[in-house]
Amino acid sequence: xxxxxxxxxxxxxxxxxxxxxxxxxxxxxIGTVIPQKEAAEFYAANYGPRMAQFFSILDxxxxxxxxxxxxxxxxxxxxLIICSIDRFPGxxxxxxxxxxxxxxxxxxxxxNRSSWTSPGSVDEVRAALLEKLQAxxxxxxxxxxxxxxxxxxxxGHWTRTGVYMVHASILVIFLGAIIGSLGGFKGxxxxxxxxxxxxxxxxxxxxxxxxxxxVRNNKFRIDFYPNGMPKEYTSSLTVxxxxxxxxxxxxxxxxxxxxxxxxxxxxxxxxxxxFVVVVTTPDGEEQTFIIPFQQQKAWTEKNLKFGVxxxxxxxxxxxxxxxxxxxxxxxxxxxxxxxGAEATIERQNGTYQVSAKQMYAxxxxxxxxxxxWWVYIGCGLMLFGLYVAFFMSHRRIWxxxxxxxxxxxxxxxxxxxxxxxxxxxxxxxxxxLLKGNENQA
Amino acid sequence: xxxxxLLGITTFTYLFASxxxxxxxxxxxxxxxxxxxxxxxxxxxxxxxxxxxRWLESYQMGIGHAPLTNMYESVVFFAWTIVILYLAxxxxxxxxxxxxxxxxxxxxAMAYGxxxxxxxxxxxxxxALQSNWLxxxxxxxxxGYAAFAIAAALGIMYLIxxxxxxxxxxxxxxxxxxxxxxxxxxxxxxxxxxxxxxxxIITGAxxxxxxxxxxxxxxxxxTWSLIxxxxxxxxxxxxxxxxxxxxxxxxxSLIGLLAVVFTYYGVNFLLSGLHSYGSN
Ligand code: HEM
Numbered sequence: 001x002x003x004x005x006x007x008x009x010x011x012x013x014x015x016x017x018x019x020x021x022x023x024x025x026x027x028x029x030i031g032t033v034i035p036q037k038e039a040a041e042f043y044a045a046n047y048g049p050r051m052a053q054f055f056s057i058l059d060x061x062x063x064x065x066x067x068x069x070x071x072x073x074x075x076x077x078x079x080l081i082i083c084s085i086d087r088f089p090g091x092x093x094x095x096x097x098x099x100x101x102x103x104x105x106x107x108x109x110x111x112n113r114s115s116w117t118s119p120g121s122v123d124e125v126r127a128a129l130l131e132k133l134q135a136x137x138x139x140x141x142x143x144x145x146x147x148x149x150x151x152x153x154x155x156g157h158w159t160r161t162g163v164y165m166v167h168a169s170i171l172v173i174f175l176g177a178i179i180g181s182l183g184g185f186k187g188x189x190x191x192x193x194x195x196x197x198x199x200x201x202x203x204x205x206x207x208x209x210x211x212x213x214x215v216r217n218n219k220f221r222i223d224f225y226p227n228g229m230p231k232e233y234t235s236s237l238t239v240x241x242x243x244x245x246x247x248x249x250x251x252x253x254x255x256x257x258x259x260x261x262x263x264x265x266x267x268x269x270x271x272x273x274x275f276v277v278v279v280t281t282p283d284g285e286e287q288t289f290i291i292p293f294q295q296q297k298a299w300t301e302k303n304l305k306f307g308v309x310x311x312x313x314x315x316x317x318x319x320x321x322x323x324x325x326x327x328x329x330x331x332x333x334x335x336x337x338x339x340g341a342e343a344t345i346e347r348q349n350g351t352y353q354v355s356a357k358q359m360y361a362x363x364x365x366x367x368x369x370x371x372x373w374w375v376y377i378g379c380g381l382m383l384f385g386l387y388v389a390f391f392m393s394h395r396r397i398w399x400x401x402x403x404x405x406x407x408x409x410x411x412x413x414x415x416x417x418x419x420x421x422x423x424x425x426x427x428x429x430x431x432x433l434l435k436g437n438e439n440q441a
Numbered sequence: 442x443x444x445x446x447l448l449g450i451t452t453f454t455y456l457f458a459s460x461x462x463x464x465x466x467x468x469x470x471x472x473x474x475x476x477x478x479x480x481x482x483x484x485x486x487x488x489x490x491x492x493x494x495r496w497l498e499s500y501q502m503g504i505g506h507a508p509l510t511n512m513y514e515s516v517v518f519f520a521w522t523i524v525i526l527y528l529a530x531x532x533x534x535x536x537x538x539x540x541x542x543x544x545x546x547x548x549x550a551m552a553y554g555x556x557x558x559x560x561x562x563x564x565x566x567x568x569a570l571q572s573n574w575l576x577x578x579x580x581x582x583x584x585g586y587a588a589f590a591i592a593a594a595l596g597i598m599y600l601i602x603x604x605x606x607x608x609x610x611x612x613x614x615x616x617x618x619x620x621x622x623x624x625x626x627x628x629x630x631x632x633x634x635x636x637x638x639x640x641x642i643i644t645g646a647x648x649x650x651x652x653x654x655x656x657x658x659x660x661x662x663x664t665w666s667l668i669x670x671x672x673x674x675x676x677x678x679x680x681x682x683x684x685x686x687x688x689x690x691x692x693x694s695l696i697g698l699l700a701v702v703f704t705y706y707g708v709n710f711l712l713s714g715l716h717s718y719g720s721n
Pocket of ligand 1: 012013014015017076079080083163166167170386389674677678681
């Protein structure tokens with residue numbers, strides 16, 4: 001496309017960017033006022049049937065995924081790309097500009113100027129100055145004419161690209177979002193303790209995702225603060241692939257399990273009226289039983305019978321339960337066990353270990369997002385780019401050397417593309433350094 | 442002395458500091474101005490100790506966490522950041538007039554925290570809130586908000602000045618700094634705030650992703666923080682596009698603060714969403 005084409009100019013303009021940004025900001029408000037992703041009846045009931053119909057034409061119930069909102073985002077990206085293609089070459093030229101190509105007349109007209117006379121020939125002074133400049137972190141070079149010698153040095157020429165890093169970062173984030181929405185999924189699954197599942201129920205009615213592996217919920221726990229508020233939810237999960245246990249991890253909120261790019265987040269739980277009872281016999285054999293409240297269970301080979309006959313409850317959760325236990329020889333024993341704790345029961349034929357806890361299902365949010373690293377890279381680039389764009393500048397120093405007998409006249413000039421006040425100080429200090437050290441030499 | 446007493450005192454010291462700055466401005470008294478500065482520094486120290494003590498107290502209660510987890514604590518932190526940023530600006534730009542507009546904002550924030558019917562207690566954190574990313578999120582957002590509050594204070598000064606007097610060059614006789622200076626500091630405050638708000642939105646996204654597996658879900662609070670970010674992005678670009686005056690930028694700095702306040706306050710009370718637990 002032609003660069004002076006008016007369509008190109010339209011898409012390259014900052015004015016268009018302002019319009020698009022305004023439109024996105026204003027339309028975004030709609031979705032914060034009108035509840036999103038509710039059922040159709042909700043809108044009809046709350047806003048009337050005609051309004052609800054209008055909403056559905058404009059996709060208001062899911063406006064952030066609507067065609068027109070995505071089109072605005074796309075337009076923003078397009079605007080950014082065209083604008084950058086339009087301007088970047090100019091910026092790149094400045095980044096790589098040869099400071100030595102400037103004429104002495106141009107240099108005389110710069111805002112920051114300072115001059116002095118140094119002893120020694122032009123070549124001696126030139127060598128000394130170059131050394132000092134390098135030592136202060138300026139990249140320096142020189143060019144010799146018949147009459148004059150020019151030294152040019154600069155710092156931070158690349159910082160001119162800061163704004164473009166910011167703009168590119170937005171495109172990278174968009175890219176990450178697109179990759180995530182095309183190649184990923186989000187859903188949830190409830191897994192009762194001791195059971196496993198390889199299914200994920202996708203959000204927004206997108207069906208069921210069948211994983212190549214299963215996840216077993218070994219154990220779920222809630223810890224409470226003294227005042228009864230939940231302190232932490234944890235689930236011990238085991239990944240089972242082709243019948244083999246490959247990985248076990250205890251997850252909690254903010255600390256998920258990731259396997260093959262699929263991440264399981266602790267998100268909710270569901271208490272049951274059942275109990276998980278683990279019995280270990282005197283000869284060390286262990287078995288796990290799920291027992292409904294106040295029902296009797298038997299481990300027939302061992303001639304054991306047991307059940308939970310009472311429980312103490314805090315809120316929805318059981319804090320301790322009373323276990324009834326019989327091995328057929330003595331009279332049955334009863335014991336209170338704190339939820340999840342172990343107790344020992346002495347019998348004639350040895351010591352039994354038992355533990356009892358309320359049974360829970362753990363609610364897992366499951367997500368696969370192959371784009372998230374792009375999003376993070378974009379975010380990092382944005383912060384770096386903002387810092388560069390606002391706090392770093394391209395600083396340039398020229399030194400014009402003219403012979404004057406056995407001395408050398410030095411004219412120092414300089415400029416910066418940003419933070420001119422700060423540069424004036426740098427310029428003065430550098431001038432003192434170059435001049436001062438010269439005198440001592 | 443416990444933290445709530447110290448923070449209660451802070452509310453009144455910021456009120457008094459506001460009067461001092463306003464007095465110094467109206468009566469053009471340098472002595473009152475110097476006193477205002479030192480008084481504000483002292484008030485800031487008291488508040489800092491108060492915040493530190495509150496942190497310590499949470500550990501003594503066995504639920505230790507940084508004091509940045511509910512509406513009250515964030516409002517206190519907001520006031521604290523405003524005062525620090527203001528003092529930095531006073532020091533850097535050698536002008537006290539801004540204090541007459543910035544300190545009242547710090548006072549209002551503290552007064553809201555002290556007198557509004559919000560929970561001022563130190564409460565334990567529900568599991569989702571136990572994350573260092575959350576801490577980073579709150580700090581970065583509020584540093585940004587404080588910078589935007591100061592930009593808005595400057596915006597008001599700009600509008601007052603351009604309404605009453607033409608910027609008639611006789612800078613010494615005028616109460617407020619020249620429009621060019623105001624415009625420059627507004628711009629710098631917005632830049633500073635924009636970087637922090639960007640970092641705030643990003644750390645929030647990382648936190649959400651570590652807790653739920655979704656870095657962005659368009660919940661009302663997220664959306665409003667993005668709207669705020671857009672307002673300031675628009676402001677920065679508007680300045681770049683020639684022909685947009687300092688007055689427009691001043692208005693935009695006010696609109697921006699309105700968006701901030703709505704993000705921070707309005708969303709909790711008027712709309713519903715993930716962040717509504719922040720309202721207790
Ligand atoms: C959310 C989107 C955007 C963000 C966050 C953003 C950010 C920025 C920032 C921080 C600056 C530096 C401003 C300053 O130096 O004061 C900037 C400058 C600029 N932006 Fe954007 N921008 C966005 C979108 C756009 C778009 C869509 C365009 C398309 C035309 C655009 C064009 C420009 C131009 C031309 C500049 C000035 C560059 C220069 O100083 O040479 N921006 N942008």
